[in-house]
Amino acid sequence: MDPDPEKPPEKTVVEVVYALPTRQRVVRVPLTEGLTALEAVRASGILDEAPELVAGDLALGVWGRRVSAYEPLRADDRVEIYRPLRCDPREARRQAAGSISRRGKRRSPSGNPR
Numbered sequence: 001m002d003p004d005p006e007k008p009p010e011k012t013v014v015e016v017v018y019a020l021p022t023r024q025r026v027v028r029v030p031l032t033e034g035l036t037a038l039e040a041v042r043a044s045g046i047l048d049e050a051p052e053l054v055a056g057d058l059a060l061g062v063w064g065r066r067v068s069a070y071e072p073l074r075a076d077d078r079v080e081i082y083r084p085l086r087c088d089p090r091e092a093r094r095q096a097a098g099s100i101s102r103r104g105k106r107r108s109p110s111g112n113p114r
Contacts (some may be wrong), residue, residue: 038069
């Protein structure tokens, strides 16, 4: 199938995404030669919208893989801005397990300890 001569060619872009518990922001940024993950984030304007983000301390990824802020991007990459964890998941599991053991051993329906 021949391309439509009336239709302008599509520009090559990358997406920059940032998700909060209540909303997600997705911004398409034109891909220029040598564009890095950090440059795409800055061009997206998300840093201006989310004051909790500091450009120097960003955790970034491309399609779920952690990358450096200076990672060069390719067509159709999806740059993800990761939020910091509220707590260490291992520590949260330890605390949850500790609260169960402090309540005592589980008992069977017959009343005998398991």
